[in-house]
Amino acid sequence: MAIFKTQVVSEHEDGAISSAVELLRAGNLVAIPTETVYGLAADATEHCAVQQIYEAKGRPSNNPLICHVSDIEMAKSYVVVPPIAEKMMQRFWPGPLSLVLEMRQATKIALPVSAGLHTLAVRCPDHEITRQIIRALGHPIAAPSANPSGKLSPTSVADVKTGLGGKIPLIIDGGNTDVGIESTIVGVRAGKLYLLRPGTVTADDISQAMGEPVFDRDNSEITAPGQLASHYAPTAHVRMNASHADDSEIMIGFGDVAGNYTLSHSGDLREAAQNLFRILRAADNTGAQTIAVAPIPNHSIGIAINDRLKRAAAPREAT
Numbered sequence: 001m002a003i004f005k006t007q008v009v010s011e012h013e014d015g016a017i018s019s020a021v022e023l024l025r026a027g028n029l030v031a032i033p034t035e036t037v038y039g040l041a042a043d044a045t046e047h048c049a050v051q052q053i054y055e056a057k058g059r060p061s062n063n064p065l066i067c068h069v070s071d072i073e074m075a076k077s078y079v080v081v082p083p084i085a086e087k088m089m090q091r092f093w094p095g096p097l098s099l100v101l102e103m104r105q106a107t108k109i110a111l112p113v114s115a116g117l118h119t120l121a122v123r124c125p126d127h128e129i130t131r132q133i134i135r136a137l138g139h140p141i142a143a144p145s146a147n148p149s150g151k152l153s154p155t156s157v158a159d160v161k162t163g164l165g166g167k168i169p170l171i172i173d174g175g176n177t178d179v180g181i182e183s184t185i186v187g188v189r190a191g192k193l194y195l196l197r198p199g200t201v202t203a204d205d206i207s208q209a210m211g212e213p214v215f216d217r218d219n220s221e222i223t224a225p226g227q228l229a230s231h232y233a234p235t236a237h238v239r240m241n242a243s244h245a246d247d248s249e250i251m252i253g254f255g256d257v258a259g260n261y262t263l264s265h266s267g268d269l270r271e272a273a274q275n276l277f278r279i280l281r282a283a284d285n286t287g288a289q290t291i292a293v294a295p296i297p298n299h300s301i302g303i304a305i306n307d308r309l310k311r312a313a314a315p316r317e318a319t
Ligand code: AMP
Pocket: 063, 064, 065, 066, 100, 114, 117, 119, 120, 121, 143, 144, 145, 182, 185, 196, 222, 223, 224, 225, 226, 227
């Protein structure tokens, strides 16, 4: 694995877009801001470049990557978009919703992007500079979160540097991310919708907008490989639904439940999602053995927050 002096360039700096595009064209990785979390991008049509994503992250090769496109038209050249999917794209793109769709035959997408599946997850990020990078490259970018596999997702340049500094040549600095957790993933099969990963676009938001039910992933025949029980894991253990911290614990509060940190004083779930990974990192950096987390109501965006917390709290797989 090559060693780089990792350069950080502000998204507002002249030449930020062209530097990113040049590196991507030459088959390199670039960390890019999106509205969800920072992504580790490669040209999705370049096999060797995509392979480097798996290497840099230490990501299992059976965990497919999400392809980021600049617009609906670009998505249509790589996946088959049935009317129900197009309607969702029109309603929720650009935004934190990924759709798993049939890949077009004779697609130029490199095989490791989909980990060999015949479906592809596509999304159009709500981030102007990143969309401009994709547009200028002329190809989708494969971009999982810019962190070592299984660790906390990165919501700032400092987080990306901590996890991947020296492994990539460039980080585009877009400040702290807005949404704070990864995109909602919805699978579309035979005109039916399946929630494969919860996010800030909730199943209720989708079924209301579409007038269609959104089924659980358990009822889905769509394989969503790579969703490991333990993921987003800090060094410390995580204890959920805590009303207070024990002696060896550091406490993350929410709403009326106080803590050393709080996800949201006012009990706002959107704010809690935005703060989740930043605060988990801060709590972890105290060196506490266990992070106790206040109960998060399991509705709306709370479902996505609890999904991430459950994975952070799950027993760690030996690697
Ligand atoms: P990440 O890039 O880390 O946000 O993770 C992307 C997740 O999307 C993976 O863990 C998969 O579970 C899911 N995914 C990506 N592509 C597909 C696909 N073709 N079919 C089903 N799930 C997918």
